[in-house]
Amino acid sequence: MALELTKLDEDLPSQPDEEYQALVRTLNFTEGFGLLFVRCSPAGGEQLITKIKEDINNKNIEVIRLKQAVNNLYERIDKLDNKKEINILFITGLEHSFYEYEECKRLTGWDSIDRYLYSWKGVPPVLINLNQQRERFKDNFNAEDHQTPDIQYDLLFNLGNLQYAGRNEDAIASYDEALSIKPDYHQAWYNRGYALRNLGRYEDAIASYDEALSIKPDYHQAWYNRGIALQNLGRNEDAIASNDQALSIKPDYQSAWYNKACYYALQGNIEQTLENLQQAINLSPDENREMAKTDSDFDSIRDDERFQGLIQG
Secondary structure, three states: OOOOOOOOOOOHHHOHHHHHHHHHHHHHHOOOEOOOOOOOOHHHHHHHHHHHHHHOOOOOEEEEEOOOOOOOHHHHHHOOOOHHHOOEEEEEOOHHHHHHHHHHHHHHOOOHHHHOOOOOOOOOHHHHHHHHOHHHHHHHOOOOEOOOHHHHHHHHHHHHHHHHHOOHHHHHHHHHHHHHHOOOOHHHHHHHHHHHHHOOOHHHHHHHHHHHHHHOOOOHHHHHHHHHHHHHOOOHHHHHHHHHHHHHHOOOOHHHHHHHHHHHHHHOOHHHHHHHHHHHHHHOHHHHHHHHHHOHHHHHHOOOHHHHHHHHO
16 A cells, blocks of 8 residues: 655645735735745745845745754844844755754754643754844844734744654644644644645544545545545445545546555555556556556465556556
8 A cells, every 4th residue: 555655745836826925915914923834945035035035025025044943033133234124034854954953853853742741742942042033133133023823823833843754743733733723734734634644544534534535526636535544444445435435536546546556446446446556557657567567465366367467567
């Protein structure tokens, strides 16, 4: 079975302009001091900053580019000569601080929950410091703190992405906080379901996927990953039906075809196994042939000549 890697923002590329315009609106209309996190590649971040500068030309926009880990962003900002004139400050390179924090935890065996007793458990020191310095920003930079619920949600939601580092419990706690602010955001429910699935809490994961789908019924990734959780509970018929929903939305979703083949193989339905595996191979020949060669889900039909013909090409 193809256990798809976590794709926390897999649905965003289909609507990039909508996401970008939401960011522009937030930057245009937020008053005072607020925090907003945007997750992207370094190159994508530079492109985003360039475009923002073009589209918001009535504000003074500056950039701090971090080249190494830091724990105190306030000190870096306080050194800027024109800090009181800045309306929007981009800070790139925060990932260096996250990487150092995770590596330090790994080497020392820190328990993040014990080490940082904070409302978002296990938050890297650079983020703790930034949040603790709100009053100093307000007093020293003439910035009133008008953090809106949407900005608070964005911070919590991005902290939820700690599941990238395998910290699924922390991620779920952050998603729960974010959803208490914005309960109708489908991706937070989806990401929460993925973190729950990683922990083996399959029933809870299915419930979280269902919440996402009640908001966005055409969310094919949620149908697909819901199917994986169902299969882990031994509910192969329901898993097949969930993948059928994904394929009704995205017929070329090769992972869903492949997993359907796995589910049918586990049921001993050879004809449907071969038919669905053929569809998956048609869409992605090399990847799916290689997976099928060693996938234990196909052990019951491994000696079938038709199966061997499919995987050998």
